Amino acid sequence: MLSMTRELLHLTAMNSMMTECYSIKEFSFEVTTPGQRLDLFLSEELIGQTRSSIQNLILKKYVTVNGQVSKASYKVKTGEFISVKIPLALDQTNPPIPQNLPLTIVYEDSTLLIVNKAAGISVHPGPGHSSHTLVNALLWHYPDLQNVGESLRPGIVHRLDKDTSGLMAIAKTSKALKNLQKQWKDRTVTKRYWALVQGCPSPKSGIIEFPIGRDPRYRQKMAAIASGKPAITSYQTKEEFGTVTLLDVSLETGRTHQIRVHMAAIGHPLVGDQIYNKKSSTILPRQFLHAHTLGFHLPNSGNFTTFCSSLPHDLNLVYEGLLQERER
Template identity: 45%
Template sequence: MDKIEHIVGEDEKNARIDKVAAGLNEEWSRTQVQEWIRAGLVKVNDKAIKSNYKCMPGDQLFIEIPEPEPLDIEAEDLGLDIYFEDKDVLVVNKPRGMVVHPAPGHLSGTLVNGLMAHCKDLSGINGVMRPGIVHRIDKDTSGLLMVAKNDMAHEKLVQQLVDKSVTRKYKAIVHGIIPHDYGTIDAPIGRDQKDRQSMAVVDGGKHAVTHFQVIERFKDFTFVECVLETGRTHQIRVHMKYIGYPLAGDPKYGPKKTLDIEGQALHAGVLGFVHPRTDEYMEFEAPLPEGLQQLLKLLSKNN
């Protein structure tokens, strides 16, 4: 069972303990944290507390994270598009519409289901629900992902993500015409206080930096390349909305009136990293999926 310790800061004074704890990890919901509190897994200064406990600066918060419940995840032959594979690493081009890993209520058809059919050796660091998964992209985002086939590879690839040395370039279609050719968005991202299912640029959020370059301008849209310096949840989607150019088709962060596509027009086209065993830099590129290519042709016709 993993344990996390957090010292409450001045900016968290008088905040509820469940809110503070949920803010420590983007994947934790407040409801989930409240269950942990009821189970005695969350303590302040070595004492059990209730969810409405108001934090004070200097409080020591301890969280014991329970092991995920084992799920019966079936291996499925999904015809994965494998770009590279050896005994340590696998690079796969995930199609649009595919979820990366299983979750309660969604146990089949995911990338993990396909990986389990493709190879039996995947790292176990992220537990039974996410074997081999080092990083993720959203369901409706297509593109390249690196997968660890053992724990050594997993740890070294994650460290590269922490060190911001992984190359991650995305292509996106956004609403509006961006007037400048280049830009950098440096704005912290955290849970949207008005909608806990969404992320937003918020004070006290996690450091997030996205660089972008205009590839082509259309009548009402712009085709851009975005380069991630950090990897926060929904980072490109949140950042482009923040500067007034939300992604086309984005059901969560974009306008209701948008292009007729299912999900955001976003593709993780370039992935580069240092091989965990050989120390050789490797870079892969996946072309835009057919649907986005057709969309660009349509926009070009309407120019």
């Protein structure tokens, strides 16, 4: 299914009683797998939308099939184009609000911060989480960041998944942001992660170069597919524990869910990964993935500097438990 999305900001809806400003995200899909109900088809295509919310969009005429309003029970046909408009709440388009949330600062100078992001925290606001993100915390402690980069992602150079912990670089000035973005684009940055995976990869070290794109069947996921964007992941085995293995993983590119998708693609998904690992974990409620090393040229001096972070408490408990079990 081909998908396109565009965001139309500050549209104005008029009725007889009031004027309301809002934002709309618009999606388009071409049907390649016919026979499904319209609401079911869209529930598999649209990330973060439940079937009931999609039925509500259809009822309010925000969904069209070949330009015509349709019913939720309509069976889609090959070649049809489906358009969906999703109105967004004001708090999803307005600048994030500062919130007094804790930050773990690893390094700071006049141009940047290195923070150690905890698991369970989104980097910036989005649909379903307009507050309690890393950006909300940054704006409280560093108000001037509101003038650096995009209003919804001030100072953000790169991202980590919500349930991935570890090091992130935050630009404190617009000049530093451009400098760091160029380093990330030129792939001169060192990015290394601890990852605990199912089984024992063979060979013990290797390079994975599968392209990554949106999963054509389940749009909520990414997948290793030929039509995706180039993605390069290197790994080295550090510890073997029989049924699981601790890897030191390096990224040359930075695709969405890259390590999680690549390891699943070679048959060794991350322990605790609730999306790409079919085997549920009894030892960890989130993926075992931690960004432990980040190296790049400091914007203010040009010196290449490497920052490191040890395993957080939850992952270290799992690691220590595996060591003790192996020694028995």
